[in-house]
Amino acid sequence: MAYSDKVLDHYNNPRNVGSLDKGASNVGTGIVGAPECGDVMKLQVQVNPATGIIEEAKFKTFGCGSAIASSSLATEWLKGKTVDQALEIKNTDIVNELSLPPVKIHCSVLAEDAIKAAIQDYKQKAGVPVEAAVQQA
Protein backbone atom coordinates (compact mmCIF):
# COMPACT_ATOMS: atom_id res chain seq x y z
CA MET A 1 0.00 0.00 0.00
CA ALA A 2 1.38 3.38 -0.96
CA TYR A 3 1.22 6.27 1.46
CA SER A 4 0.04 9.63 0.18
CA ASP A 5 2.59 12.44 -0.21
CA LYS A 6 1.13 14.22 2.79
CA VAL A 7 1.51 11.16 5.00
CA LEU A 8 5.10 10.73 3.84
CA ASP A 9 5.81 14.41 4.49
CA HIS A 10 4.51 14.19 8.07
CA TYR A 11 6.24 10.87 8.58
CA ASN A 12 9.61 12.13 7.37
CA ASN A 13 9.31 15.58 8.95
CA PRO A 14 6.98 15.14 11.88
CA ARG A 15 5.87 18.45 13.39
CA ASN A 16 5.86 19.11 17.09
CA VAL A 17 7.46 15.92 18.31
CA GLY A 18 8.31 16.10 21.96
CA SER A 19 6.70 16.54 25.30
CA LEU A 20 5.40 19.21 27.63
CA ASP A 21 5.51 19.26 31.41
CA LYS A 22 2.88 16.76 32.35
CA GLY A 23 2.60 18.20 35.85
CA ALA A 24 1.87 21.78 34.73
CA SER A 25 -1.66 22.95 35.49
CA ASN A 26 -2.19 24.34 32.00
CA VAL A 27 -1.00 21.20 30.17
CA GLY A 28 -3.37 18.45 29.18
CA THR A 29 -2.05 15.01 28.34
CA GLY A 30 -3.77 12.22 26.45
CA ILE A 31 -2.30 8.78 25.94
CA VAL A 32 -4.29 6.44 23.74
CA GLY A 33 -3.60 3.16 22.08
CA ALA A 34 -4.91 0.61 19.63
CA PRO A 35 -4.18 -2.87 20.91
CA GLU A 36 -4.93 -4.57 17.59
CA CYS A 37 -1.96 -2.87 15.93
CA GLY A 38 0.01 -2.10 19.08
CA ASP A 39 0.17 1.63 18.44
CA VAL A 40 0.48 4.03 21.32
CA MET A 41 0.14 7.79 20.98
CA LYS A 42 0.76 10.62 23.44
CA LEU A 43 -0.59 14.06 22.66
CA GLN A 44 -0.25 17.13 24.86
CA VAL A 45 -1.67 20.63 24.71
CA GLN A 46 -0.56 23.72 26.56
CA VAL A 47 -3.40 26.16 27.06
CA ASN A 48 -3.38 29.83 27.91
CA PRO A 49 -5.78 29.84 30.88
CA ALA A 50 -6.82 33.45 30.26
CA THR A 51 -7.86 33.00 26.65
CA GLY A 52 -8.51 29.25 26.46
CA ILE A 53 -6.32 29.15 23.37
CA ILE A 54 -3.94 26.26 22.74
CA GLU A 55 -0.49 27.79 22.51
CA GLU A 56 1.58 24.69 22.14
CA ALA A 57 0.93 21.09 21.13
CA LYS A 58 3.33 18.16 21.19
CA PHE A 59 3.06 14.50 20.37
CA LYS A 60 5.00 11.28 20.41
CA THR A 61 3.66 8.23 18.62
CA PHE A 62 4.95 4.68 18.45
CA GLY A 63 3.21 3.16 15.50
CA CYS A 64 2.83 3.08 11.76
CA GLY A 65 3.35 5.98 9.36
CA SER A 66 -0.34 6.84 9.27
CA ALA A 67 -0.56 7.03 13.05
CA ILE A 68 2.47 9.31 13.17
CA ALA A 69 1.14 11.50 10.37
CA SER A 70 -2.34 11.70 11.95
CA SER A 71 -0.97 12.88 15.28
CA SER A 72 1.54 15.22 13.65
CA LEU A 73 -1.23 16.85 11.64
CA ALA A 74 -3.44 17.03 14.74
CA THR A 75 -0.82 19.05 16.64
CA GLU A 76 -0.53 21.47 13.71
CA TRP A 77 -4.26 22.01 13.69
CA LEU A 78 -4.51 22.36 17.46
CA LYS A 79 -2.21 25.35 17.79
CA GLY A 80 -4.14 28.61 17.87
CA LYS A 81 -7.48 26.92 18.43
CA THR A 82 -9.55 27.27 21.59
CA VAL A 83 -10.09 24.06 23.54
CA ASP A 84 -13.69 23.95 22.37
CA GLN A 85 -12.70 24.39 18.73
CA ALA A 86 -10.17 21.62 19.23
CA LEU A 87 -12.95 19.24 20.20
CA GLU A 88 -14.57 19.86 16.83
CA ILE A 89 -11.69 18.21 14.97
CA LYS A 90 -13.05 14.98 13.59
CA ASN A 91 -11.16 11.93 12.48
CA THR A 92 -12.78 12.31 9.04
CA ASP A 93 -11.03 15.69 8.66
CA ILE A 94 -7.72 13.91 9.19
CA VAL A 95 -8.69 11.11 6.79
CA ASN A 96 -9.51 13.65 4.08
CA GLU A 97 -6.44 15.79 4.61
CA LEU A 98 -4.07 12.81 4.52
CA SER A 99 -6.05 10.70 2.01
CA LEU A 100 -5.90 7.74 4.36
CA PRO A 101 -7.09 4.44 2.90
CA PRO A 102 -9.88 2.53 4.69
CA VAL A 103 -7.47 0.19 6.51
CA LYS A 104 -5.78 3.19 8.12
CA ILE A 105 -8.88 5.04 9.29
CA HIS A 106 -8.39 3.71 12.81
CA CYS A 107 -5.16 5.76 12.98
CA SER A 108 -7.19 8.95 12.54
CA VAL A 109 -9.67 7.72 15.15
CA LEU A 110 -6.75 7.28 17.50
CA ALA A 111 -5.65 10.88 16.88
CA GLU A 112 -9.16 12.18 17.54
CA ASP A 113 -9.31 10.16 20.75
CA ALA A 114 -5.92 11.57 21.75
CA ILE A 115 -7.12 15.16 21.25
CA LYS A 116 -10.23 14.48 23.32
CA ALA A 117 -8.25 12.79 26.06
CA ALA A 118 -5.75 15.66 26.23
CA ILE A 119 -8.47 18.33 26.36
CA GLN A 120 -10.38 16.37 28.96
CA ASP A 121 -7.25 16.11 31.08
CA TYR A 122 -6.68 19.87 30.77
CA LYS A 123 -10.28 20.68 31.69
CA GLN A 124 -10.15 18.42 34.71
CA LYS A 125 -6.96 20.10 35.89
CA ALA A 126 -8.32 23.57 35.25
CA GLY A 127 -11.55 22.75 37.05
CA VAL A 128 -13.66 23.36 33.96
CA PRO A 129 -16.78 21.22 34.07
CA VAL A 130 -16.36 18.37 31.61
CA GLU A 131 -19.37 18.07 29.35
CA ALA A 132 -20.72 14.70 28.43
CA ALA A 133 -19.44 15.10 24.89
CA VAL A 134 -15.88 15.38 26.09
CA GLN A 135 -15.92 12.23 28.08
CA GLN A 136 -14.89 9.38 25.91
CA ALA A 137 -18.14 7.81 24.85
Next chain:
Amino acid sequence: MQAGQCWQCESPAENNLFCKFCNSLQRPLTDYYAFFGLEHKLNIDNEDLQRRFYQLSKLLHPDRYTRRAQRERDYSLEATAILNDGYRVLRDPVKRAEYILAEQGFEVGEQRAKDVPPELLEEVFELNMALEELVSGASSVRPQLEEARSRFRAMRREADERLGDLYKLWDASGERDSLVAVRGELNRRKYIENLITEVEKALSA
Protein backbone atom coordinates in the same frame (compact mmCIF):
# COMPACT_ATOMS: atom_id res chain seq x y z
CA MET B 1 -33.77 -32.98 3.77
CA GLN B 2 -34.55 -31.06 6.92
CA ALA B 3 -32.01 -29.54 9.27
CA GLY B 4 -30.85 -32.09 11.81
CA GLN B 5 -31.52 -34.95 9.44
CA CYS B 6 -29.06 -37.04 7.53
CA TRP B 7 -29.07 -35.82 3.93
CA GLN B 8 -28.78 -39.41 2.72
CA CYS B 9 -31.11 -41.55 4.80
CA GLU B 10 -33.05 -38.82 6.65
CA SER B 11 -32.38 -40.31 10.07
CA PRO B 12 -31.76 -37.85 12.92
CA ALA B 13 -28.21 -36.59 12.45
CA GLU B 14 -27.75 -35.01 15.90
CA ASN B 15 -24.85 -32.87 14.77
CA ASN B 16 -22.60 -35.90 14.36
CA LEU B 17 -19.94 -35.81 11.71
CA PHE B 18 -21.18 -39.14 10.35
CA CYS B 19 -24.72 -40.48 10.24
CA LYS B 20 -25.09 -43.18 12.86
CA PHE B 21 -27.34 -45.16 10.56
CA CYS B 22 -25.88 -44.98 7.05
CA ASN B 23 -22.42 -43.67 7.98
CA SER B 24 -22.41 -40.92 5.35
CA LEU B 25 -20.49 -37.74 6.01
CA GLN B 26 -22.66 -34.83 7.13
CA ARG B 27 -22.27 -31.12 6.58
CA PRO B 28 -19.51 -30.17 9.05
CA LEU B 29 -20.19 -27.89 12.00
CA THR B 30 -18.43 -24.56 11.58
CA ASP B 31 -17.90 -23.86 15.28
CA TYR B 32 -14.36 -25.03 16.04
CA TYR B 33 -15.14 -26.32 19.52
CA ALA B 34 -18.22 -28.19 18.35
CA PHE B 35 -16.32 -29.54 15.37
CA PHE B 36 -13.66 -31.03 17.62
CA GLY B 37 -16.30 -32.23 20.07
CA LEU B 38 -15.00 -29.99 22.83
CA GLU B 39 -16.70 -27.85 25.43
CA HIS B 40 -16.26 -24.10 25.08
CA LYS B 41 -13.42 -23.75 27.57
CA LEU B 42 -10.41 -21.45 27.51
CA ASN B 43 -8.12 -24.07 29.01
CA ILE B 44 -7.98 -27.17 26.89
CA ASP B 45 -5.82 -30.26 26.92
CA ASN B 46 -3.47 -29.81 23.98
CA GLU B 47 -2.58 -33.50 23.79
CA ASP B 48 -6.22 -34.43 23.64
CA LEU B 49 -6.73 -31.79 20.95
CA GLN B 50 -3.85 -33.20 18.94
CA ARG B 51 -5.25 -36.72 19.19
CA ARG B 52 -8.60 -35.49 17.96
CA PHE B 53 -6.92 -33.61 15.15
CA TYR B 54 -5.03 -36.67 13.88
CA GLN B 55 -8.06 -38.89 14.22
CA LEU B 56 -10.31 -36.46 12.34
CA SER B 57 -7.61 -35.85 9.72
CA LYS B 58 -7.66 -39.55 8.89
CA LEU B 59 -11.44 -39.79 8.86
CA LEU B 60 -11.96 -36.71 6.75
CA HIS B 61 -9.12 -36.87 4.26
CA PRO B 62 -10.54 -36.06 0.81
CA ASP B 63 -8.70 -39.07 -0.68
CA ARG B 64 -11.06 -41.33 1.21
CA TYR B 65 -14.04 -39.83 -0.56
CA THR B 66 -13.02 -40.04 -4.21
CA ARG B 67 -15.49 -42.85 -4.86
CA ARG B 68 -18.25 -41.41 -2.70
CA ALA B 69 -21.18 -39.17 -3.55
CA GLN B 70 -20.36 -35.66 -4.78
CA ARG B 71 -21.96 -34.28 -1.64
CA GLU B 72 -19.61 -36.24 0.60
CA ARG B 73 -16.63 -35.16 -1.49
CA ASP B 74 -17.65 -31.53 -0.99
CA TYR B 75 -18.24 -32.03 2.72
CA SER B 76 -14.86 -33.67 3.20
CA LEU B 77 -13.17 -30.67 1.62
CA GLU B 78 -15.17 -28.27 3.77
CA ALA B 79 -14.50 -30.33 6.88
CA THR B 80 -10.77 -30.53 6.18
CA ALA B 81 -10.58 -26.75 5.88
CA ILE B 82 -12.44 -26.28 9.19
CA LEU B 83 -10.25 -28.94 10.77
CA ASN B 84 -7.02 -27.17 9.84
CA ASP B 85 -8.22 -23.66 10.67
CA GLY B 86 -9.76 -24.86 13.90
CA TYR B 87 -6.63 -26.71 14.98
CA ARG B 88 -4.49 -23.66 14.30
CA VAL B 89 -6.79 -21.50 16.45
CA LEU B 90 -7.54 -23.92 19.27
CA ARG B 91 -4.00 -25.05 19.95
CA ASP B 92 -2.85 -21.45 20.45
CA PRO B 93 -3.97 -20.09 23.85
CA VAL B 94 -4.12 -16.50 22.58
CA LYS B 95 -5.99 -17.22 19.34
CA ARG B 96 -8.31 -19.54 21.27
CA ALA B 97 -9.20 -16.76 23.70
CA GLU B 98 -9.76 -14.32 20.85
CA TYR B 99 -12.09 -16.87 19.27
CA ILE B 100 -14.11 -17.22 22.47
CA LEU B 101 -14.22 -13.44 22.92
CA ALA B 102 -15.54 -13.01 19.38
CA GLU B 103 -18.14 -15.74 19.99
CA GLN B 104 -19.24 -13.98 23.15
CA GLY B 105 -19.81 -10.77 21.26
CA PHE B 106 -16.67 -8.87 22.20
CA GLU B 107 -15.27 -6.69 19.46
CA VAL B 108 -11.72 -7.89 19.20
CA GLY B 109 -10.65 -6.14 16.03
CA GLU B 110 -11.60 -2.51 16.48
CA GLN B 111 -11.32 -1.31 20.03
CA ARG B 112 -11.50 2.28 21.06
CA ALA B 113 -9.12 3.81 23.54
CA LYS B 114 -11.69 3.44 26.31
CA ASP B 115 -11.11 -0.30 26.34
CA VAL B 116 -7.46 0.05 27.25
CA PRO B 117 -6.59 1.07 30.80
CA PRO B 118 -4.57 4.33 30.86
CA GLU B 119 -1.98 2.83 33.24
CA LEU B 120 -1.18 0.17 30.66
CA LEU B 121 -0.79 2.77 27.92
CA GLU B 122 1.49 4.84 30.09
CA GLU B 123 3.58 1.81 30.92
CA VAL B 124 3.82 0.81 27.26
CA PHE B 125 4.65 4.37 26.29
CA GLU B 126 7.48 4.55 28.81
CA LEU B 127 8.85 1.18 27.70
CA ASN B 128 8.79 2.37 24.10
CA MET B 129 10.58 5.57 25.05
CA ALA B 130 13.27 3.66 26.89
CA LEU B 131 13.70 1.29 23.99
CA GLU B 132 13.93 4.16 21.53
CA GLU B 133 16.63 5.83 23.61
CA LEU B 134 18.59 2.61 23.66
CA VAL B 135 18.29 2.13 19.92
CA SER B 136 19.19 5.71 19.00
CA GLY B 137 22.13 5.88 21.43
CA ALA B 138 25.51 6.39 19.84
CA SER B 139 27.42 3.89 21.92
CA SER B 140 26.97 0.17 21.67
CA VAL B 141 23.87 -0.71 23.61
CA ARG B 142 23.74 -4.38 22.81
CA PRO B 143 23.93 -5.51 26.44
CA GLN B 144 21.11 -3.15 27.41
CA LEU B 145 19.02 -4.31 24.47
CA GLU B 146 19.55 -7.91 25.46
CA GLU B 147 18.61 -7.02 28.99
CA ALA B 148 15.46 -5.31 27.71
CA ARG B 149 14.62 -8.34 25.62
CA SER B 150 14.83 -10.69 28.56
CA ARG B 151 12.77 -8.27 30.64
CA PHE B 152 10.06 -8.11 27.96
CA ARG B 153 10.12 -11.88 27.62
CA ALA B 154 9.68 -12.22 31.36
CA MET B 155 6.74 -9.83 31.12
CA ARG B 156 5.23 -12.02 28.41
CA ARG B 157 5.63 -15.09 30.59
CA GLU B 158 3.92 -13.29 33.45
CA ALA B 159 1.12 -12.26 31.12
CA ASP B 160 0.73 -15.88 30.02
CA GLU B 161 0.55 -17.01 33.62
CA ARG B 162 -2.08 -14.41 34.42
CA LEU B 163 -4.00 -15.47 31.33
CA GLY B 164 -3.91 -19.07 32.48
CA ASP B 165 -5.43 -18.07 35.81
CA LEU B 166 -8.08 -15.94 34.12
CA TYR B 167 -8.90 -18.83 31.78
CA LYS B 168 -9.53 -21.05 34.79
CA LEU B 169 -11.76 -18.40 36.27
CA TRP B 170 -13.90 -18.17 33.15
CA ASP B 171 -14.02 -21.91 32.64
CA ALA B 172 -15.28 -22.34 36.19
CA SER B 173 -17.69 -19.41 36.36
CA GLY B 174 -18.67 -18.51 32.80
CA GLU B 175 -18.98 -14.92 33.99
CA ARG B 176 -18.62 -12.15 31.48
CA ASP B 177 -16.49 -10.08 33.85
CA SER B 178 -13.75 -12.66 33.70
CA LEU B 179 -13.74 -12.39 29.90
CA VAL B 180 -13.36 -8.62 30.20
CA ALA B 181 -10.25 -9.31 32.25
CA VAL B 182 -9.05 -11.82 29.65
CA ARG B 183 -9.36 -9.24 26.93
CA GLY B 184 -7.47 -6.67 29.01
CA GLU B 185 -4.62 -9.08 29.56
CA LEU B 186 -4.60 -10.05 25.87
CA ASN B 187 -4.24 -6.36 24.96
CA ARG B 188 -1.35 -6.03 27.36
CA ARG B 189 0.26 -9.13 25.93
CA LYS B 190 -0.10 -7.75 22.42
CA TYR B 191 1.81 -4.62 23.41
CA ILE B 192 4.53 -6.70 25.03
CA GLU B 193 4.77 -8.78 21.84
CA ASN B 194 5.29 -5.59 19.85
CA LEU B 195 8.05 -4.48 22.19
CA ILE B 196 9.77 -7.83 21.79
CA THR B 197 9.52 -7.51 18.01
CA GLU B 198 11.02 -4.01 18.19
CA VAL B 199 13.90 -5.01 20.41
CA GLU B 200 14.65 -8.04 18.23
CA LYS B 201 14.64 -5.83 15.17
CA ALA B 202 17.14 -3.54 16.90
CA LEU B 203 19.32 -6.47 17.91
CA SER B 204 19.46 -7.92 14.41
CA ALA B 205 20.13 -4.57 12.75
